[in-house]
Amino acid sequence: QVQLQESGPGLVKPSETLSLTCAVSGYSISSGYYWGWIRQPPGKGLEWIGSIYHSGSTYYNPSLKSRVTISVDTSKNQFSLKLSSVTAADTAVYYCARQDGHYDSSGYYVEYFQHWGQGTLVTVSS
Amino acid sequence: SSELTQDPAVSVALGQTVRITCQGDSLRSYYASWYQQKPGQAPVLVIYGKNNRPSGIPDRFSGSSSGNTASLTITGAQAEDEADYYCNSRDSSGNHRVVFGGGTKLTVL
Numbered sequence: 001q002v003q004l005q006e007s008g009p010g011l012v013k014p015s016e017t018l019s020l021t022c023a024v025s026g027y028s029i030s031s032g033y034y035w036g037w038i039r040q041p042p043g044k045g046l047e048w049i050g051s052i053y054h055s056g057s058t059y060y061n062p063s064l065k066s067r068v069t070i071s072v073d074t075s076k077n078q079f080s081l082k083l084s085s086v087t088a089a090d091t092a093v094y095y096c097a098r099q100d101g102h103y104d105s106s107g108y109y110v111e112y113f114q115h116w117g118q119g120t121l122v123t124v125s126s
Numbered sequence: 127s128s129e130l131t132q133d134p135a136v137s138v139a140l141g142q143t144v145r146i147t148c149q150g151d152s153l154r155s156y157y158a159s160w161y162q163q164k165p166g167q168a169p170v171l172v173i174y175g176k177n178n179r180p181s182g183i184p185d186r187f188s189g190s191s192s193g194n195t196a197s198l199t200i201t202g203a204q205a206e207d208e209a210d211y212y213c214n215s216r217d218s219s220g221n222h223r224v225v226f227g228g229g230t231k232l233t234v235l
Contacts, residue, residue, distance in 0.1 A: 036224070046161075046169065046212050048224040059222040095168055099224075101216070104157070110175035111216045111224065112159035116168040 004117035022096030034099035039092040130227035148213035158196035
């Protein structure tokens with residue numbers, strides 16, 4: 001059973017860097033899949049931040065790309081998020097999730113997040 | 127702004143059928159996936175691909191797609207189905223970007 005758990009400070013000051021870690025159990029990151037970060041501001045919808053493959057290849061949301069770094073530590077079976085120069089607009093619940101994707105028999109690609117962490121609220125405030 | 131468009135709110139009478147839609151150009155090339163989110167909880171995947179349900183998801187949930195529109199149908203809605211529903215897919219720009227719809231609040235009357 002795949003389980004993910006986010007951890008990190010719940011309060012970050014404006015202009016500083018938000019750092020979160022997602023510990024994975026029940027599956028070895030080295031075995032494959034992309035691993036992603038998604039956030040949800042209070043009362044709003046979901047926003048994909050970015051994803052990383054076990055090899056270290058990364059893809060980021062263009063709207064956040066200049067401030068985001070996602071890394072993976074296969075020895076600890078975890079991956080991490082850093083978001084720099086945060087403002088109040090970065091206040092959100094941050095989720096980590098395993099990103100599954102494949103082509104089906106009709107040739108269409110499907111991508112989905114089946115396994116999610118419980119989420120952690122990060123507040124940006126002085 | 128979201129490149130997948132969903133109606134902000136939909137309501138359904140208990141036991142009736144409801145369809146929640148998701149529109150976007152990316153859906154001409156990629157399947158949508160659907161998530162249910164209840165207050166204070168992480169999203170739960172309910173449908174992925176053409177019409178696949180993860181283990182444990184009731185068969186009253188089904189998915190379909192036509193052109194640039196994907197649909198999530200709940201046949202015989204239950205009180206516990208009241209939640210926010212989000213669609214997502216790969217973006218069609220070719221850069222592995224993932225997009226989510228803005229979400230639909232489902233009320234079961």
